[in-house]
Amino acid sequence: MSKNLKMKDMxxxxxxxxxxxxxYMISMTGFSFLGQFGHTISPGIAAFFTGAIxxxxxxxxxxxxxxxxxxxxxxxxxxxxxxxxxxxxITSVTGAVIADIxxxxxxxxxxxxLAISWGIIHVGQAFGSIxxxxxxxxxxxxxxxxxxxxxxDMDLQISYARGVVGLMSTVxxxxxxxxxxxxxxxxxxxxxxxxx
Amino acid sequence: MVAISTDRYTFRYDNKKTAALTxxxxxxxxxxxxxxxxxxxxxKSTLMKSINGLIGETVEGHLDGxxxxxxxxxxDLPIYEKSREIGSVFQxxxxxxxxxxxxxxxxxxxxxxxxxxxxxxxxxxxxxxxxPIGDIMDREILTLSSGERQLLALAxxxxxxxxxxxFDEPSANLDYSNAMKLKKIILKLKAMGKTVIxxxxxxxxxxxxxxxxxxxxxxxLTCFHRExxxxxxxxxxxxxxxxxxxxxxxxxxxxxxAEPRGSNALKEGEQPEDVAVLSGVGKWNVLNDVNxxxxxxxxxxLVGANGAGKTTLARILTGSLKPDRGTVSTRRLPxxxxxxxxxxxxxxxxxxxxxxxxxxxxxxxxxxxLKRLNLWEYRHAHPFDLSxxxxxxxxxxxxxxxxxxxxxLDEPTSGLDLKSMGRVxxxxxxxxEEKAVLIISHDYEFIRRVADRIIYLKEGRVINDFAxxxxxxxxxxxxxxxxxxxxxxxx
Amino acid sequence: MRVNPLVAxxxxxILPIGLMFPGNHYQHYFFLSVASIILLITSKLVRLMKFAAxxxxxxxxxxxxxxxxxxxxxxxxxxxxxxxxxxxxLMMASLLxxxxxxxxIISSLEPLRLPKSFVxxxxxxxxxxxxxxxxxxxxxxxxxxxxVPYTIRRPVKSxxxxxxxxxxxxxxxxxxxxxxxxxxxxxxxxxxSSYYDMRMGAVDYILCLILILGLVVFIWWR
Numbered sequence: 001m002s003k004n005l006k007m008k009d010m011x012x013x014x015x016x017x018x019x020x021x022x023x024y025m026i027s028m029t030g031f032s033f034l035g036q037f038g039h040t041i042s043p044g045i046a047a048f049f050t051g052a053i054x055x056x057x058x059x060x061x062x063x064x065x066x067x068x069x070x071x072x073x074x075x076x077x078x079x080x081x082x083x084x085x086x087x088x089x090i091t092s093v094t095g096a097v098i099a100d101i102x103x104x105x106x107x108x109x110x111x112x113x114l115a116i117s118w119g120i121i122h123v124g125q126a127f128g129s130i131x132x133x134x135x136x137x138x139x140x141x142x143x144x145x146x147x148x149x150x151x152x153d154m155d156l157q158i159s160y161a162r163g164v165v166g167l168m169s170t171v172x173x174x175x176x177x178x179x180x181x182x183x184x185x186x187x188x189x190x191x192x193x194x195x196x
Numbered sequence: 197m198v199a200i201s202t203d204r205y206t207f208r209y210d211n212k213k214t215a216a217l218t219x220x221x222x223x224x225x226x227x228x229x230x231x232x233x234x235x236x237x238x239x240k241s242t243l244m245k246s247i248n249g250l251i252g253e254t255v256e257g258h259l260d261g262x263x264x265x266x267x268x269x270x271x272d273l274p275i276y277e278k279s280r281e282i283g284s285v286f287q288x289x290x291x292x293x294x295x296x297x298x299x300x301x302x303x304x305x306x307x308x309x310x311x312x313x314x315x316x317x318x319x320x321x322x323x324x325x326x327x328p329i330g331d332i333m334d335r336e337i338l339t340l341s342s343g344e345r346q347l348l349a350l351a352x353x354x355x356x357x358x359x360x361x362x363f364d365e366p367s368a369n370l371d372y373s374n375a376m377k378l379k380k381i382i383l384k385l386k387a388m389g390k391t392v393i394x395x396x397x398x399x400x401x402x403x404x405x406x407x408x409x410x411x412x413x414x415x416x417l418t419c420f421h422r423e424x425x426x427x428x429x430x431x432x433x434x435x436x437x438x439x440x441x442x443x444x445x446x447x448x449x450x451x452x453x454a455e456p457r458g459s460n461a462l463k464e465g466e467q468p469e470d471v472a473v474l475s476g477v478g479k480w481n482v483l484n485d486v487n488x489x490x491x492x493x494x495x496x497x498l499v500g501a502n503g504a505g506k507t508t509l510a511r512i513l514t515g516s517l518k519p520d521r522g523t524v525s526t527r528r529l530p531x532x533x534x535x536x537x538x539x540x541x542x543x544x545x546x547x548x549x550x551x552x553x554x555x556x557x558x559x560x561x562x563x564x565x566l567k568r569l570n571l572w573e574y575r576h577a578h579p580f581d582l583s584x585x586x587x588x589x590x591x592x593x594x595x596x597x598x599x600x601x602x603x604x605l606d607e608p609t610s611g612l613d614l615k616s617m618g619r620v621x622x623x624x625x626x627x628x629e630e631k632a633v634l635i636i637s638h639d640y641e642f643i644r645r646v647a648d649r650i651i652y653l654k655e656g657r658v659i660n661d662f663a664x665x666x667x668x669x670x671x672x673x674x675x676x677x678x679x680x681x682x683x684x685x686x687x
Numbered sequence: 688m689r690v691n692p693l694v695a696x697x698x699x700x701i702l703p704i705g706l707m708f709p710g711n712h713y714q715h716y717f718f719l720s721v722a723s724i725i726l727l728i729t730s731k732l733v734r735l736m737k738f739a740a741x742x743x744x745x746x747x748x749x750x751x752x753x754x755x756x757x758x759x760x761x762x763x764x765x766x767x768x769x770x771x772x773x774x775x776x777l778m779m780a781s782l783l784x785x786x787x788x789x790x791x792i793i794s795s796l797e798p799l800r801l802p803k804s805f806v807x808x809x810x811x812x813x814x815x816x817x818x819x820x821x822x823x824x825x826x827x828x829x830x831x832x833x834x835v836p837y838t839i840r841r842p843v844k845s846x847x848x849x850x851x852x853x854x855x856x857x858x859x860x861x862x863x864x865x866x867x868x869x870x871x872x873x874x875x876x877x878x879x880s881s882y883y884d885m886r887m888g889a890v891d892y893i894l895c896l897i898l899i900l901g902l903v904v905f906i907w908w909r
Contacts, residue, residue, distance in 0.1 A: 007873060007874055008865040011864050011865045012861035018815040021812075076812075080789075085703040086700050133769065187846060187851060191855070
């Protein structure tokens with residue numbers, strides 16, 4: 001069997017990505033009221049429910065660059081609806097490449113490694129929004145100091161805000177994605193055992 | 197001129213010991229209409245994939261022999277070269293289209309070949325002169341009727357102006373009237389100088405227009421140079437003449453049923469109970485005033501043109517849709533076997549599938565039904581590893597075990613060859629021993645064999661509802677002719 | 688008149704970069720103005736008014752939050768103001784989603800010379816998103832009819848029945864779609880052309896120039 005992604009593999013990945021995006025959209029609507037900050041949590045929710053997809057992809061295709069293609073397709077769709085932020089693309093693709101290097105060298109990658117990869121892919125996605133957010137929060141420092149707030153208090157507030165966002169985005173998403181893969185394994189295990 | 201010829205073409209799949217095609221040699225002349233016939237597993241689809249070039253791209257295997265198209269040796273050419281000469285018309289609605297818009301779909305192939313906009317427009321104009329594509333331009337594919345989708349699939353295959361058109365089992369996804377429409381289209385293609393090759397299990401719609409028949413039996417090919425020769429062969433060709441087929445109907449075969457029943461007949465004595473009653477049912481502008489009672493032990497077949505509301509009616513019976521007017525009552529929740537079984541198989545094995553939704557089922561009951569339906573050897577297999585016919589049988593097994601009194605089957609024979617269809621007849625009869633069965637079908641041969649009762653749905657109403665036996669085959673035939681005419685008027 | 692999708696893409700790429708260099712309030716007004724002008728020249732007046740109303744609400748909330756810093760106001764203020772920054776992006780998104788078909792957007796990407804296999808995969812992806820969405824409802828119906836309803840009480844099983852058949856279908860579909868695509872030349876090495884004429888016009892180039900210059904100016908002048 002060829003080691004490179006053939007057209008049929010790419011079509012297969014595109015179809016699995018379609019399922020992923022539908023679930024992503026559903027999970028996003030629940031958090032859209034948080035505006036841009038909802039965007040820092042929704043990758044985690046989506047990742048939680050779609051853990052089965054990465055397992056399926058690896059077991060059925062299991063070739064190098066499958067996750068990168070997957071991420072590029074996801075970026076493509078989001079860009080088409082207006083979400084193509086360069087920081088996001090860079091961090092997401094970096095995450096995907098790392099995931100591929102970790103997990104796409106075989107069709108029997110351990111669930112543990114797949115869970116880590118899924119976590120990395122989604123943290124990569126999340127970084128794209130935290131990076132600009134971080135810079136922005138920083139700018140409030142001047143605003144509040146002008147208003148008469150104590151710089152020390154201010155720094156505390158800011159680091160708290162950044163901390164909250166940073167924590168939610170990075171660790172939270174990673175954990176959600178990691179657990180999501182085990183959830184996926186729970187529901188797929190018997191099916192994959194039986195199938196040829 | 198020779199359009200296609202093969203010379204001792206042999207193909208063996210990688211994981212099989214015996215060849216799928218052995219020493220096949222044939223010549224097809226330009227402008228001929230050719231049928232490729234054969235049972236499932238005969239090598240028919242392998243031959244079609246060889247002609248259009250899919251062998252070697254999606255399939256691993258060993259090839260011997262040569263394939264010539266328009267006197268060019270095409271054996272080793274990549275598929276995109278072959279596709280300029282051969283257009284393939286796929287009919288499976290779930291995977292035939294790439295876009296959501298009809299114009300985008302038609303230009304898709306031309307874009308792949310780098311045509312300029314001017315050339316693309318010329319090609320569309322050229323097709324527009326021969327086929328009525330004006331009405332289907334720039335529309336959302338989801339809104340097209342099945343006949344319009346068929347036209348779109350054909351137009352999309354013709355944009356590269358191939359000399360040869362290949363149709364792969366068109367009747368699997370077309371109802372009777374659209375299949376007859378296809379006959380007219382094929383004749384038109386011949387008039388345009390195209391060579392047409394159709395592979396199919398059912399060939400009634402090709403009656404009288406074939407120039408050649410290639411029959412495959414276990415990988416070996418026999419060529420009939422005239423349609424009449426094929427008809428005179430040992431192969432079962434009764435289905436060419438659909439309406440004149442000598443098929444015993446169910447009532448002839450089972451004397452269990454006492455008297456023919458119509459909607460007006462009220463016989464005394466043993467009266468099977470109503471398991472479902474629809475009274476004055478209306479829904480949207482599809483169903484207007486449907487009155488129907490389904491009875492236990494009866495196999496009723498619901499016929500009607502596409503869009504007549506057959507599936508809507510079924511969904512009202514199952515409670516998925518609530519009627520806008522009128523009432524529906526069912527004793528128990530009916531069991532609905534959808535046309536696409538992929539949405540209804542949830543288990544990790546054939547055996548475990550039977551327990552889903554039916555936890556109290558005993559292993560002995562499961563064994564009995566699986567053996568009856570020839571699925572016992574597959575009991576540990578994953579449902580998605582089964583063939584189309586096997587999935588269908590699994591669905592029927594689940595239906596048989598369900599604690600319902602009405603089973604609705606939606607196009608249970610679509611895509612099945614004659615032998616598998618025959619098996620389904622037996623299985624449905626077994627179901628009807630204790631339950632009522634309502635079948636939605638456009639498969640004439642199947643209906644002839646299995647129906648006790650025909651219900652014709654047209655313009656939102658049941659305009660004909662009669663007990664079916666050898667005396668009123670004509671009525672059934674007239675319904676089919678009526679549907680064909682209605683389809684004609686629409687175009 | 689119409690604005691090329693690439694302008695909307697560029698806008699949405701540039702704005703978040705601008706956010707990384709805050710310090711000049713006018714940056715936000717600049718983007719807001721450009722987005723409004725684009726909606727004006729594409730004659731989307733009603734839409735512009737709806738966005739204006741939404742903006743007004745956010746603005747009002749931000750004033751409120753600023754006025755009551757001690758009731759968590761300052762925290763909310765950051766959220767609100769940050770979200771306001773993206774309203775111009777939503778305006779561009781509305782153009783992409785509502786005013787262009789998938790085929791047109793893909794055609795507009797032609798100058799980017801993306802690999803053909805990627806473009807084809809993206810096409811298939813876009814084609815199947817609405818299809819699969821519909822099919823999930825068939826699965827739900829099938830589950831109800833099989834007496835395995837979609838219930839919160841057995842979440843894992845419900846989820847399994849909901850998702851797993853669709854995943855397995857993808858493998859079957861991939862085979863069919865690839866075959867259908869191969870006979871339509873998706874592996875043809877020739878460069879893909881496009882039917883829809885989505886070339887950039889003078890106005891498009893001017894808008895892009897304004898955006899890039901604006902970004903540079905606001906990064907520099909803080």
